Amino acid sequence: MPAGVMTAPRLAPPSALPRPLKNMTSTTGLSLGLNHGSDGQREASQTADSELLKTKGKDDDYESRSGSDNLEGGSCEEQDAEPPRKKRYHRHTPRQIQEMEMLFKECPHPDDKQRQELSRELGLSPRQVKFWFQNRRTQVKTQQERSDNSVLRMENDNLRAENVLMHEAFKKISCPSCGGPATVGEMTFDEQQLRVENARLKDELDRVSAIAAKYLGRPIPPYSSYQPQISSLPLDLATSASYGSTLLPSALVQGRSLTDSASRPGSFSDAEKPLVVELAVTAMEELLHMCQPDETSWMPSIDGPKDILNYEEYIRQYFRALGAKPFGLKTEATRETGIVMMNGISLVEILMDSARWMEMFPCIISRAFTVDVLSTGVAGNRNGALQLMYSELQVLSPLVPTREFYFLRYCKQHVEGVWAVVDVSVDVLRDNPPPSLMRCRRRPSGYLIQDMPNGYSKVTVLDHVEYDDRAVNNMYRALVNSGMAFGAQRWLATLQCQCERLASLLATNVSTRELGVIPTANGRRSMLKLAQRMSNNFCAGVSASTMHTWTTLSGTGENDVRVMTRKSENNPGEPYGIVLSAATSLWLPVMPQRVFQFLRDESVRSEWDILSNGGIVQEMAHIAKGQDPGNSVSLLKVNALNSSTCNMLILQESSIDVSGSLVVYAPVDIPAMNIVMQGGDPGCVSLLPSGFAILPDGPERLTLQSESGIDISRTGGSLLTVAFQILVSNTPSAKLSLESVATVNNLISCTVQKIKAALNCEHI
Template sequence: MLQPSMFENHILDHMTTSSTHKTSDSTGRLLDDDFETKSGTETTMDAPSGDEQDPNATGPRPKRKRYHRHTQRQIQEMEAFFKDCPHPDDKQRKELSRELGLEPLQVKFWFQNKRTQMKAQHERHENSILKSENDKLRAENNRYKEALANATCPNCGGPAAIGEMSFDEQHLRIENARLHEEIDKISSIAAKYVGKPLTSSFSSHMPSHVPSGRSLDLGVGSFGTQPGFVGEMYGSSTDLLRSVSVLTEADKPMIVELAVAAMEELIRMAEAGDPLWVPGDHNSIHQEIFNEDEYLRTFPRGIGPKPLGLKSEASRETALVIMNHVNLVEILMDVNQWSTVFCGIVSRAMTLDILSTGVAGNYNGALQVMTAEFQVPSPLVPTRENYFVRYCKQNVDGTWAVVDVSLDNLRQSPVSRSRRRPSGCLIQELQNGYSKVIWVEHVEVDDSAVHNIYRPLVNSGLAFGAKRWVATLDRQCQRLASSMASNIPAGELCVITSAEGRKSMLKLAQRLVMSFCTGVGASTAHAWTTLSATGSDDVRVMTRKSMDDPGRPPGIVLSAATSFWIPVPPKRVFDFLRDENSRSEWDILSNGGLVQEMAHIANGRDPGNCVSLLRVNSANSSQSNMLILQESCTDSTGSYVIYAPVDIVAMNVVLSGGDPDYVALLPSGFAILPDGPAGSAGGGNLDVGSGGSLLTVAFQILVDSVPTAKLSLGSVATVNNLIKCTVERIRAAVTCEQNP
């Protein structure tokens, strides 16, 4: 028979090897019928251990050794100690055992059980939260599916009855047909040289049911010139870095020399007057016009002559912004901050190499090799890709300058479709935290692929010019100033009760805007597929698999976007779309419910710049009390209305100052641009707008909560129908408002 001390060792071995999944109650007693936690006085064993018992014995099972529970005082003392130190060391356990009249092993067992208990409670709590979130996402998904299924419109009819053939299967069939055609062509060419036709093993394995053409009939239209499958976001083989070579040591002195020359040119371009910058007409969008002939005489060196097929585009703009020069320089030299502040213009950006970090603890002398894509918020305008060096310098008069210049000449590749001549800004410190910014944009670009309805806007320089950069910077500086305010203005609704809640809501809205802007343009990271239908606007779609991203619900996300012209001024369209009282006129998912503004944060001088939290009170019980987070922003070059449904519990966490990064968002919304230079209508020039608007409508819909699921043609058809119904509703509403 085991001695008591040996029994303690036996119990310890058993607990450490087989009891790791057991929990204990609040008294410290291990939840196991075989034994209890040891206390004070030992008693002798009444029977041998399980290993020594006779398996053939027929008598009653002898009683096991019993132990007393810990006293209430002992438990309270160890509970108090556990709060401060859940993992006591040997010395602390011995001290506790002396104070409480326990053995050190008993103290060790109690703390081990207590830690197991707390871990189990934490896991149960986490599981409860995850289950609740999963149920909410499933309910939201069902709500969207129901709304999509019921989305009908007198102008565009009900959803098409389409089978559930997956896009993966359709893509494979069409791709096989395309490869078959290419092989046939290669075979016919090779036959001219070989003297006989070449046979392909591929041909013998082609299924007989593969269609010969590349169009795919969806019932709501057919695919356009792109391959007949829905592309994936960030799935394109055409990557921004595809032709960027690794820098060599021989390249770096050339880059430094080019950056220094570019800085000198930028400063002269920013400060020069006539004849380099000729005063423009008072009706023109630009107060001054760039004289290209004078530029070539003034700066004969630079990055070389303009390549054939590219056109010059240069502009300059000056503004006062509410931010000090130090913070402005930091934003421009930090690629993450830069792409966030200018998310409507910069769709992707990356720092490839840092040749210098600057001196004296600041960015004076900093030199970075970068790549970026610049966009207009529409899939109809190709992005401008640039590979360039960015150089920052503090001048002798105290002003700061940041310049970009393309490095295309370092690459052994064809000339880029867009390149930056010295472009950037001068920053002068003013009083009261303001700065004066002079911005210069000078590029050479091939815009032949721009859609016709966007040509006047792009040709005018509004789409990519200095005016848009400065207007965006001014608006974002106002927004940042608002987010840093420590007091809550009296005009804001009382649902926001703290400055921390205000900051969290603005941070969440910033992610909302950035997510929308990076997904709506024609970036090379997006594989848009065009769904064209006779007599209506093209709808472009793409898919994304959302996995392991706390900021997005998991599953298959279908993005759909379309851009069109509407004969209504941009401000009127913007005011209509951002107004909660008119939301039921276009928002199919609100089902005509009453929309109320629960929270409002003004973040700019213009009343249109604000963040709102809206409640949709729908008659449908499954959609009751749905919340919508919305940010509207506007400046002289364009406007946005961006929104996303949000969970009530998650928003309560945000409004109390909690971390907004774990709130799942799928932003949808609108980008509203003028159709050309304002104030120039009727001039008879092809590059002049008519006073109308270019409106981009973009939706993101969770079509399946399983990331590995296959996207069906029916899902695409219903989303296509939804976006077209929304477009028709907006057209009808704003046109009636324009012509009552």
């Protein structure tokens, strides 16, 4: 078992946007292979494709061969211009390769300043560093091409197998009129043309029916309801089934029926593509108007400086996109504008990449992936990119259900330095969406990004959803209904905080005084990476995600302790075995800022942390990762009572913004942390994070009834979630014992009571 990982038997676990945008017009900018585009659009698309091929060829010529052996001399183009000469090779040392690999993971294209600094640290010339990065990029590119070729080869094999199955099915087709054979080879040319025309007319009918249903507000019966049912496989099934084949994974193509294909959000047919484009363009137009400061759909709030949505005016102007609000759902519309420490193009790239988008918002997004890419945009950037995505949004508490969306994400550059990225749910394109998608849907929402001269961006975030709050616990309902749990304020605050953290991670001009006990800048970077992994793992295991199954251990009120177990077998950076997660959420009549400062203060940690066992806790290292002093990473040393020796190290990260705060920590192995502080790979440290999520209880005064029947009026309080992750067995196949569950229940209950006592809240 890795040292520093908590185990149950030992009972020692861690306790403004510019006015000129008003007159802008938007065009689709999409290239989806549609038949309704103009000749000019097709020529522009072909020109963009040819330019992309030329650029790709240039990039391929520029990259040199891969490998850790670096050729001293010019690049490939320079070598062609010079006369032949004897080549001299230099083999890098393992340390040089490790340092350059670490920088390559963060920045594959380092600038001159970064290359100069790296060359000084490693004893290499800037030319050697430059060519090593060229070679490494070529190697990664080659590996990716091999992987893509392998995937394409598998899809090709699947399509061949499907083709064989279709041919076999054609041989068994019988004529619906006479019952005789009707194979393709026995049909006349006129019969084949009639069947093709029949398939085209059916697609046209489906398209018109969808448009009619959209404006009539009720579904139109499909074409199949007007036709007799035929038990055998009809010929036009092959034509209909092929429409979605490029939009689904190859593993889903074989054996699927037309009904299954139509029910999946990713299976857009050619007849549906015009509707998809129309929905994306309409959503983009709505986003641009709704982000304007003088938009009439917003009106001042009587409770504060924030604007609120005038729903009647909004529906009058923007009914076209998704129609009226479904019965039983509530409306949540928020808008925020702020300055972000990142340029517009980099921010757009993060938003259009589901993995990087999820990594940028780990406390909000529990799951996200791209279902299908309908357009990659023009050559060289994301202008016109359109893709279908899935996301599951969370609040860090088991008491708040997650929100699931299948949505279109459309990116467009309107003028130089101004980008917009819009999201809109696709349930309007489906007659029978999944039940989970009926609980909430996303109206046109997104980001309006304007570059600033200093490399920053001015970002306006619009979040507009319709949701069902009946499953939200009463303790969190005021927070959710105020828009503070999922709204624009939280998105923008998290983005600003994460951009500051990223800038701190990539910083190279760090003073010796700021490093403290950390010997090098690489050690500082490794500690920040380890802390980021720790916090991301904490956020992933706290919410009521559909991937989790929480079990209530005790009580029937709001302060229940909930647990879940999972097997940790192939998770890098985690111990091997069975991990038990325990969490509870409670309300405290204390301001969130005070709770945050108390929990992150190492001088009073012994008042609540059972792990410290009453010992003295000192801060060994401190790394600031933002302008707010509360955003930091610390390495804490726990000394036992009456002893000067270090018995334990704790890695702690604290984060705070206007939407909430986090304090996450984990005991760490001392030898492994020494490697990390020397600049080693943070993946060598195995840890299980625990910690606290602190949220405001909402802007409104809330009156609840306690278990004793007494009304409790709360205002200005905090919603605190306490969560532990503990290794209860080294064997993934072992059964969870009742003793381990009881130990965890006692641990989290004891921690909560100590926190209440320290904050003078024992009566709550």
